[in-house]
Amino acid sequence: MADLNLLAIVGSLRTGSVNAATARAAASTAPDGVAVTVYDVSDVPLYNGDEEDAGPPAPVVELHAAVGAHDGVILFSPEYNSSFPAVTKNVIDWLSRPPTTWDGVPFTLVATSPGGRAGLGVREHFSAIMPRQPVRLFETYGIGQYGDKIDNGELTDAQTVAGLAAFVERFAGFCRSDVG
Numbered sequence: 001m002a003d004l005n006l007l008a009i010v011g012s013l014r015t016g017s018v019n020a021a022t023a024r025a026a027a028s029t030a031p032d033g034v035a036v037t038v039y040d041v042s043d044v045p046l047y048n049g050d051e052e053d054a055g056p057p058a059p060v061v062e063l064h065a066a067v068g069a070h071d072g073v074i075l076f077s078p079e080y081n082s083s084f085p086a087v088t089k090n091v092i093d094w095l096s097r098p099p100t101t102w103d104g105v106p107f108t109l110v111a112t113s114p115g116g117r118a119g120l121g122v123r124e125h126f127s128a129i130m131p132r133q134p135v136r137l138f139e140t141y142g143i144g145q146y147g148d149k150i151d152n153g154e155l156t157d158a159q160t161v162a163g164l165a166a167f168v169e170r171f172a173g174f175c176r177s178d179v180g
């Protein structure tokens with residue numbers, strides 16, 4: 001039975017997404033007492049101020065509710081052109097709008113990328129913009145050169161999975177603490 005519930009949001013809609021594989025690996029290796037639930041944002045529409053004014057679409061209302069109901073959020077995001085993919089940024093943009101359920105919620109981003117920089121571009125941009133939001137920000141984490149680490153669509157490299165699990169454990173500790 002988990003006493004800490006984390007929400008995993010994947011910033012890729014691709015069936016074979018490696019970032020989704022990383023999210024699954026984080027969920028299956030979560031420490032005792034921690035549950036990581038992978039949340040599907042494929043039906044969250046592109047941000048549109050007219051839709052917001054009319055009352056946000058149901059998938060956006062559900063996204064806000066899911067964030068507010070969890071003890072912490074991990075965005076599992078690819079890096080596109082050294083920055084955010086639209087899917088990840090769209091989630092951030094909707095969450096930055098009322099009812100802003102992420103107030104005080106611990107937040108981080110894990111990037112899985114093919115190069116050696118391990119998504120440093122998107123992680124730097126995340127760290128640059130998120131201090132302006134009311135979340136409790138934690139350091140980011142990157143997995144690079146994923147080509148060697150994925151087998152049959154799953155993150156299988158033992159050292160990489162162990163590193164990810166250790167990061168989730170540290171983030172869980174941050175979520176439980178009052179610091180930040």
Ligand SMILES: Cc1cc2nc3c(=O)[nH]c(=O)nc-3n(C[C@H](O)[C@H](O)[C@H](O)COP(=O)(O)O)c2cc1C
Pocket residue numbers: 012013014016017018019020077078079080081082083112113114115119121
């Ligand atoms: C439009 C586009 C831009 C990309 N730019 C980068 C980049 O700047 N850095 C990088 O490491 N990978 C980049 N990639 C490669 C992605 O990291 C790779 O496609 C990855 O598998 C996407 O994540 P996913 O498997 O979770 O969908 C890019 C891919 C696309 C489609």
